[in-house]
Every structure is written in C-alpha cells, then in structure tokens.
Amino acid sequence: xxxxxxxxxxxxxxxxxxxxxxxxxxxxxxxxxxxxxxxxxxxxxxxxxxxxxxxxxxxxxxxxxxxxxxxxxxxxxxxxxxxxxxxxxxxxxxxxxxxxxxxxxxxxxxxxxxxxxxxxxxxxxxxxxxxxxxxxxxxxxxxxxxxxxxxxxxxxxxxxxxxxxxxxxxxxxxxxxxxxxxxxxxxxxxxxxxxxxxxxxxxxxxxxxxxxxxx
Amino acid sequence: xxxxxxxxxxxxxxxxxxxxxxxxxxxxxxxxxxxxxxxxxxxxxxxxxxxxxxxxxxxxxxxxxxxxxxxxxxxxxxxxxxxxxxxxxxxxxxxxxxxxxxxxxxxxxxxxxxxxxxxxxxxxxxxxxxxxxxxxxxxxxxxxxxxxxxxxxxxxxxxxxxxxxxxxxxxxxxxxxxxxxxxxxxxxxxxxxxxxxxxxxxxxxxxxxxxxxxxxxxxxxxxxxxxxxxxxxxxxxxxxxxxxxxxxxxxxxxxxxxxxxxxxxxxxxxxxxxxxxxxxxxxxxxxxxxxxxxxxxxxxxxxxxxxxxxxxxxxxxxxxxxxxxxxxxxxxxxxxxxxxxxxxxxxxxxxxxxxxxxxxxxxxxxxxxxxxxxxxxxxxxxxxxxxxxxxxxxxxxxxxxxxxxxxxxxxxxxxxxxxxxxxxxxxxxxxxxxxxxxxxxxxxxxxxxxxxxxxxxxxxxxxxxxxxxxxxxxxxxxxxxxxxxxxxxxxxxxxxxxxxxxxxxxxxxxxxxxxxxxxxxxxxxxxxxxxxxxxxxxxxxxxxxxxxxxxxxxxxxxxxxxxxxxxxxxxxxxxxxxxxxxxxxxxxxxxxxxxxxxxxxxxxxxxxxxx
Numbered sequence: 001x002x003x004x005x006x007x008x009x010x011x012x013x014x015x016x017x018x019x020x021x022x023x024x025x026x027x028x029x030x031x032x033x034x035x036x037x038x039x040x041x042x043x044x045x046x047x048x049x050x051x052x053x054x055x056x057x058x059x060x061x062x063x064x065x066x067x068x069x070x071x072x073x074x075x076x077x078x079x080x081x082x083x084x085x086x087x088x089x090x091x092x093x094x095x096x097x098x099x100x101x102x103x104x105x106x107x108x109x110x111x112x113x114x115x116x117x118x119x120x121x122x123x124x125x126x127x128x129x130x131x132x133x134x135x136x137x138x139x140x141x142x143x144x145x146x147x148x149x150x151x152x153x154x155x156x157x158x159x160x161x162x163x164x165x166x167x168x169x170x171x172x173x174x175x176x177x178x179x180x181x182x183x184x185x186x187x188x189x190x191x192x193x194x195x196x197x198x199x200x201x202x203x204x205x206x207x208x209x210x211x212x213x214x215x
Numbered sequence: 216x217x218x219x220x221x222x223x224x225x226x227x228x229x230x231x232x233x234x235x236x237x238x239x240x241x242x243x244x245x246x247x248x249x250x251x252x253x254x255x256x257x258x259x260x261x262x263x264x265x266x267x268x269x270x271x272x273x274x275x276x277x278x279x280x281x282x283x284x285x286x287x288x289x290x291x292x293x294x295x296x297x298x299x300x301x302x303x304x305x306x307x308x309x310x311x312x313x314x315x316x317x318x319x320x321x322x323x324x325x326x327x328x329x330x331x332x333x334x335x336x337x338x339x340x341x342x343x344x345x346x347x348x349x350x351x352x353x354x355x356x357x358x359x360x361x362x363x364x365x366x367x368x369x370x371x372x373x374x375x376x377x378x379x380x381x382x383x384x385x386x387x388x389x390x391x392x393x394x395x396x397x398x399x400x401x402x403x404x405x406x407x408x409x410x411x412x413x414x415x416x417x418x419x420x421x422x423x424x425x426x427x428x429x430x431x432x433x434x435x436x437x438x439x440x441x442x443x444x445x446x447x448x449x450x451x452x453x454x455x456x457x458x459x460x461x462x463x464x465x466x467x468x469x470x471x472x473x474x475x476x477x478x479x480x481x482x483x484x485x486x487x488x489x490x491x492x493x494x495x496x497x498x499x500x501x502x503x504x505x506x507x508x509x510x511x512x513x514x515x516x517x518x519x520x521x522x523x524x525x526x527x528x529x530x531x532x533x534x535x536x537x538x539x540x541x542x543x544x545x546x547x548x549x550x551x552x553x554x555x556x557x558x559x560x561x562x563x564x565x566x567x568x569x570x571x572x573x574x575x576x577x578x579x580x581x582x583x584x585x586x587x588x589x590x591x592x593x594x595x596x597x598x599x600x601x602x603x604x605x606x607x608x609x610x611x612x613x614x615x616x617x618x619x620x621x622x623x624x625x626x627x628x629x630x631x632x633x634x635x636x637x638x639x640x641x642x643x644x645x646x647x648x649x650x651x652x653x654x655x656x657x658x659x660x661x662x663x664x665x666x667x668x669x670x671x672x673x674x675x676x677x678x679x680x681x682x683x684x685x686x687x688x689x690x691x692x693x694x695x696x697x698x699x700x701x702x703x704x705x706x707x708x709x710x711x712x713x714x715x716x717x718x719x720x721x722x723x724x725x726x727x728x729x730x731x732x733x734x735x736x737x738x739x740x741x742x743x744x745x746x747x748x749x750x751x752x753x754x755x756x757x758x759x760x761x762x763x764x765x766x767x768x769x770x771x772x773x774x775x776x777x778x779x780x781x782x783x784x785x786x787x788x789x790x791x792x793x794x795x796x797x798x799x800x801x802x803x804x805x806x807x808x809x810x811x812x813x814x815x816x817x818x819x820x821x822x823x824x825x826x
Binding site: 054055057058059061062076077079080081083093096110113114117118125126128129132133149150153154156157158159160161162163164165169173176177181194198203204206207208210211213 | 220221222223224225227228229230231232233234235236238239240241242244245254269314663666667670671673674676677678679683687688
C-alpha cells in the first residue's frame, strides 16, 4: 500500500515539470508583433489610411499576436476551398508572402503583398506571380516547379469535377504553358520571357484588372 | 464560416492573381460591391445603454436580426440609433458574439431569459461555444424538467371542468385529482384503506397463531382462519378490480393507460387471486400458485398514487439510470474478480466454504457492502489479505456513484416542493415562432463564389458534386443530356455542388431555352430555407437567371424574390435568350414591368451552415 501511495505521490512532480515546459512554450508563442506606424505603411503601400485601418482591424481580430504562421495560414486558406486540398498551394502562397522567409507573415508583409496585387502596375503583378511560381527563388521557372504549382492548383478543385480530372491534365496544362511562355525553348522561363509573354496575351491583361476593387 | 474568415477573403482573392497566367479561359467579372466602402459606426441603444460597433461587425451574420435589414425596424430617426427595449446585460453577450464569433452563456443568468434573448435576436443556441455548452445544456435540462412538472401540475388543476364535459371526463378527473369532489375523495380514502388492509392481511396470515384444539404445532393464522382471510382477500380484490375497470373506462387514451406503470401494478396485484380461483387444487400447480401469491405484495406499490414521495423516489431512480447502471456494472466486475481470487486462495483449505466461484460471489457481495455476516470466512493468509482488499475496495466502488444519485434525488425533490407551493397560472409558453428572418445574400458569398469561379476557369474544370460526378463517370458523353425537368429537380436535390453543372447548362441549351448558369446554388456555404413552397422551384432556378436585380412582386409583401445577378463570362452569353421554363419568364416579364422596383435583395431565408 505504501508503494502504491508513493507512486501516486510521485506523479504531481513530473506533471509540474511538464507544466513548466508548457508554460515556457506558451510564453514564446505569445510574442506580439506590432506593425510600423500608419504613416510609414501608407508611404510604402498604395493604400489609403482608411483602407489600412480596415485591413489592420480585421487582421488584428484574427491574429491578436500580429503574426500568422504557416499552419494557421493553411487552415484559413483551406476554408475557402472546401472541395479539395488547398494545403500545398497555401504552402507556396505562404512562401511568396513571407518575404523575410522566417516562417511567419506579419501585417506589413500582408499589406505589401496586397498593395502589389491590387494596386501595383502590371509589371509588378507579373513579377509577384513569377516569384510565386519560382519555388526555389533562383530566377528561373523550370518544368518541375511549374508542375508542382499546377498540381497544387488542381488539388484545390477536389475530386468531383466536371469533366473528370485526368492524371495527365496538370502535365498538359504545364506543357501548354511552356509552349506559350518559353520563347527560346530552353526549358526554363525567365522573368523577362514571362512578362513579355503575358503582355502579349490579352486575356491575361484583361484579367489582371479584375481584382482591383477587392478592398 | 467563421466570421473572421471574411477578413481573409480579400487576401485570398488577391492571391488569385497567381492563377491568371495559367488560366486557359478568361476570368469572370467580379461581383460589384454596392455597399459603401466606408465602414461606419452604428449606435445600438439597448434600454438606455449605448453600444457602438462597426457596421461590418454586425454584418458578419446576415441571418440574425442585427445583421439583416430587420434592424431597420428598430431605427430611430431622431436619435440616429437603433433602439431595442431589451435587457442591456444580455445584449453584451449578444454583441460579443458578433465581435468574437463565439457565443458564451453567462452562468448567473436565467436560462429562459437567455433563450428568449437569443430567439429575439435570431441567434440559434447551438452555436454556443464549447466552453459554455455544458453548463447551458445542464441548465436547459433542469429547466425543461421543471416545466414538465408544471405541465403535469397544470393538467390536474383544481379549476372546474367545462360544463359540457362527458361523465367519462369527469370520472377521469375524479380519479386523477381526488380533491375535486367529495365522492372522489371518499373513493380515494376507501381504496387507500383497502390497500392497507390487504397488505396487513398478507403479513398477518403468516404469523403463527395458537394451534386449534387437537393440534400441537403452531399454525400460521392464514391456515387457522383461512375462511376469514379468504373473505377479506376477496373483498379487497373486488374493490381493486372495480377501481381498475373504472379507471380503464374513464381513461382518455386506453392504450396509453394500459401501458402505464400504475395500471401494470394494478393488474399484477389482482391477477394472483383470479388465477388462484381458476387453478384447480392440484399439488403440482399449487406450488406455482403459492409463488403467485407473492405478487400480492405489489399492492403496496399502489400506495404511490397516494404518496408523492414514493413517486419522487421512483422518478429519481429512473433518471439516475445511467449512474445505477454504472454502479451495477462496476460492482459486477469487482465481484467476479474478487470471487475468483478468493476461491483460488482458499482452494487448499479443507472443508472450506468456498466450494466454487459462484459460492464465493456471496462472500464477495457480503464483504464489499460491509455486511460481513460471517457465514463464510477465509482461513488462509492469502485469503485474508485479499478479503481485506475486497472490503476496502467495496467501500470505494459503492461510494462513488451514490453522491450523484443523492444529488439527483435532492434536485427532483426540491423541484417538486416548488411545484407544490406554486399556484401558477398557465404560462404562455414561447411557442417557437421564429423571428422574422429576412436575409440578403451577403457580398461575402458573392465574392467567395467569384473566387471559386476563377479557380474553375484557371483549371478549365468545374466543381460538381458526388452525385453528378458518378453520373458523368458512368454515362460519359451521353450522361449530361438529361432532360431539363430532371436537371432542375435534381438541382434542388443537390447539396454540395458549387455550381449546378454543365449538365444542366447543356441540357437547357439543347432544349433551346437557355438559362445561364452562374453561381447558382450556394449550397456548400449555406442552405436555402424555403418559406413559401409554391415559389421555391422558381426561386431556386431563378438564381440561374441572368438578369439585373429585380423584385418578383412589388406589392406582395410577404414574399419578394429578387435575383442577385452575377454577370456571366462573355463566352456563354451571346446565344442566350429568354428562358422558356414556366417559372422564369414570369419573373423576367415582371422585371421588365417593375423596372422601378429594382435594387432590392433576396428575401429568402438563408441559413449559413458552418464550414
């Protein structure tokens, strides 16, 4: 009986250790990040003060700590695409947004990216898109990277599509893309090739204007 | 969808720029956002306490009072605020729900008041957060039990019956509530007396009386005065039978009455007598007959009609069924374990009482309940050790569920006391009338659908649902040429598709009546609640119609169906003509006529299901 009581009394101490570690972790995650001042952000982006205020209020409501890490980002993005699996594409998006490559997106990153995407010039938007496609950020898009991206986009569609999604659909899509974009047929697409090709395509040019009134 | 996700939608839409170079087709035009860009602060005055919040905060939940245009009814022009004559304390929680997306239940508030507030503001209680859900459910259950008690009490009020009630109804009333008339009271006491007499007779007839002359052995009184006891028994049974038949006759629902516990007790109480009459004086059968007489003791349960406390006890046991079950189960487990152990521990001893494991069951039960008769005791040391462990654990196992049962009993008992003390009038129960839920398709949904549409264009595939997918898989190129009627009807049956698919579009086109399929159903985000069923088919398919905003009937106040138009991609529009399906032309023709009634939003009830 004494042994039993002894073993029972030992438990709380271990629990205490575990609790300390948990508290430490908790402290680390509650690191708060505050963005730079409103004027600075207004200068750096093409948003008005009003718009920045609205954006920040929403952002702060969702992420009181001021930082979005990749898992949260994936969860949020996945909510918009309930049909399929948005996690791969969200991962690529996150890398594109996370300019400092430190695993978390701050409000400034968020707002800068939005500024480019919504208010930037055609060239800036295309450059951002190129950056998104260029997974290893080496300045070239090769077929593997493109296939990964396209496959991730098709993943978001989910299983139930019409027409039925075939396995070679992403590859065909990539081939068509390279056909169009790769001017010198060297197997990779550079930024200039990309921008030039896009500027030739009216569809893309038109579509780029679509999202301007999102905010 | 969580309120906050709406914040991220612009972000997701902006990120759609990344799809553009890949898209094979051009993107659809985005929905135009009519709402003013500037976010304004609204003042909500609740009984003098002013709450201020952003308009966007309230718009997060368009299917509630504050989120929809229903709040305009409460708008005060002079003070430029929304005035609600409700409890400001409760409103705090309601407003917090809009702000944080989580509804909390304040523990100190009355559950009914809270429910009423929720119903007023159009918020369904199911979205209470996990932190408060437990408490809410417990209180709700308690309240419902109390209300059930009330209904029971009300059903048997002392109010006089309507004059045109039949004699049967009056008889039933007399039985259920003896205080209504003197006759009923007399009958009540007479039956009570006879129950007591019958029970005492049962008891006394087994007491040994002095033997009559000529015998030596003591005789039970029942055999000495057998005639007297028989006469008494007969009289009691006659009274009970008469009472049972009267009750059966008077009962409003005979089947229900026959199934009720009290009537079963009545039957069990009087059956042995009749069976005894019928049965011959046979040696073999009389043994069984004797057993039947045991059932006469059930007459004591008839007292529960006369005693409130007995009924409470019965109800408590019923409501604690799960705890009792657990107690029983854990005891059984423990009994089996310890009996086995004791049997094997005592196996070696000569002339031991522990002859088998079932024999050891008796020892275990007696020990665990701390009775300790001493008819079976362990002799070996191992047996004694295990025996002591057994008795210690018995205390624990029994002590655990008992407080739960006790607390249940005390709660029910107190409730009963309250019900007795109260002289309540009929409560107007809030009969579940839904708050007028006027909704409009929120711009969030429009934009979300535009985003999904862009994705479709990028990949040149369309979202569809499982059903259509399997259809298409099976029937390849022929599958989608279904008839228009089935397409529209199956459209209503779909629950998960984003857009009713090409199948419908092609079929409709084939039938030479084109309905452009835009972001038709929004079923993966919300389900359409049907208010006027007659107009439903039209309204559902009308979502497909390509028109500008319009109203179905300008003068029809209870149902207006407007159609939010989402401009379709240019590739699909050129050959569109006015659809000839029965419902839609009338809508469109009305639109031409009622040009001045444009600009209103859909007034269908839309319930946003959580993602």
